[in-house]
Amino acid sequence: MHFSAEDLLDTAFAAEPLPLVELCLALAAAQRTDGPAGFGRWRRELARGLPPGARPLLELVRPDGDNPAFLEPPERDLAAALHAVREAGRALPHADLARAVARTRGGDPGGWLRGLWGGDRAAWEVLDAALRSAHASVIAPHWDAIRRSFRADVAWRGRLLAAHGIRATLAGLHPGARWSGATFEVPGPPDFEARLGGRGLTLMPSPFWTGRPLLAGLPDGSHLLIYPALTPLPPAAADGDGTADAADGSLDALLGRTRAAVLQCLLDQRTTTDLARRLGISLPSASEHTRTLRAAGLVTTRRDGRAVLHTVTGLGVELLRGGV
Incomplete structure (x- = not known):
């Protein structure tokens, strides 16, 4: 793009x-x-x-x-x-x-x-x-939950935009996204190329979409980029461990209660097993949460021998300190 x-x-x-x-x-x-x-x-x-x-x-x-x-x-x-x-x-x-x-x-x-x-x-x-x-x-x-997901994600990305600029904000929409000069690239099929042509871009988080960002044309000639919202999916359900997400305008509304707890717990470096034990969640669930947080740039992961170690990033610390 x-x-x-x-x-x-x-x-x-x-x-x-x-x-x-x-x-x-x-x-x-x-x-x-x-x-x-x-x-x-x-x-x-x-x-x-x-x-x-x-x-x-x-x-x-x-x-x-x-x-x-x-x-x-x-x-x-x-x-x-x-x-x-x-x-x-x-x-x-x-x-x-x-x-x-x-x-x-x-x-x-x-x-x-x-x-x-x-x-x-x-x-x-x-x-x-x-x-x-x-x-x-x-x-x-589920319209109220969809709107909460939308607004919480926009609030977080807006803070990211203010602190780090448009390049970092767009790069955070997909794990493989990167910039090459003024060209925004996202890997994966189908391959296509788009020139925005000076008509602008509207960003829209979706609580249902999980694939790479989707680009669509709008009637005025500008473009719409749809990307996965951070809020746990689907919005109709509880989060990954059965804990209902009822918060509004808070870190829980953005990440979901369990995922917010995962982020807080990773202020100290922990393995997936330690994280699951401390929060009382399953290993697959702990792995899924850390994967999503890593894709959002909030957690970093490295391997040390057979152990997989996770810790919060600077962006994650900023989110924990400031809320949404």
């Missing part, structure tokens, strides 16, 4: 999460097999509880987050977002139809997707009902 000076000056955080963007990311996450251990239970519950009327969306939403753009309008109000989907349906690119059909099992059985791209009224009623049903079951019950 190539930045100009104008882009660096015009990089900012989104004001609020977007309902249909979060819905598509949640359905994408439900189809993935990686990510935090807590997702396994959530995926199983979602597979059992997703209403039949919402299931057509699974033919459009991909595990890698590469979804048809018209499904993810940048609207903060659900009614406005649903209207934007309808309006976009008047001129869907034919190339998107071919990609969508190629992804389905059996090549669009019943022709529902072709009906969408052909403007068939019944197909669009199916899509509208699916979006409403999926939002009601997957997003609406």
